[in-house]
Amino acid sequence: MDKVYYNSPDSNFQLYLGNCVDILxxxxxxxxxxxADPPYFLSNDGFTIKAGKVASVNKGDWDKKENHLSTIQFTEQWLEAVRHVMKDSATIWVSCTMHNLFDVGSALQRLGFKTLNIVTWQKTNPPPNLSCRYFTHSTEHIIWARKHxxxxHYFNYELMKSINQGKQMKDVWTLPAVSKKETTCGKHPTQKSLSLLxxxxxxxxxxxxxxxxxFAGSSTTGIAxxxxxRRYIGTDISPEFLNLSICRKKELDATRQQQSILISS
Known part of the structure; x- marks a missing residue:
């Protein structure tokens, strides 16, 4: 087994440095x-709005696409590696935009998964569309599928109903993007919000x-x-982002320890 990049004192938060296809x-x-929040391959030298300012959409070499065939092969490779380590009763959530939704959906089907839902995450604060030639992109999609x-599979239906004012929860979730309090250790360029995870x-x-x-990134999955x-394993190819993850875990543990002291005092 490859050496663990980080194992928390409680052993509930483990990180591995490297490609998930090799590690899993x-x-x-x-x-x-x-x-899983795989690369969307949107780093194409375009521009967007961040914090009210024009910014490049480029996130890193890991987000650049060679060609469509390579993205299809990439998707099937990592999904196959993930499927190998899933329990028979396990489920997977894959974050997508319109750019990779169909590739991921097709790969899941070919590998034998059963799609349960495609949840639409409607963001309350999306960046504006600069070209003004089409509608503002304000959503991402998360495919939920089971292994067989x-x-x-497990689904806490009653809890989801209770937090939705006693009504069945629908597959459109209106939730905010990442808040400032989630970035005290730094921010991953494609970081997901804690409310979603x-x-x-x-x-x-x-x-x-x-x-x-x-694709651990800043490990919002692990923090949630x-x-x-729950226990957590994350893999990522970037030491920078794994170090960000470690900072967030230590921050969480410190906060929980302080809360425990207050309760016991």
């Missing part, structure tokens, strides 16, 4: 839940379950998992 076959324990066509973790996992994120007493 060496992981011995099967996981209960996967959240005919094996049962908290809901996913609570909806589709139970306490002490093992949660995997093959640990917050709700």
């Amino acid at each position: 076959p060496k992981i011995n324990e099967k996981v209960d839940l996967v959240f 066509q005919n094996k049962a 908290n809901r996913i973790i609570l909806a589709s996992s139970q306490e002490d379950d093992l949660v995997l994120d093959p 998992a640990n917050t709700h007493n």
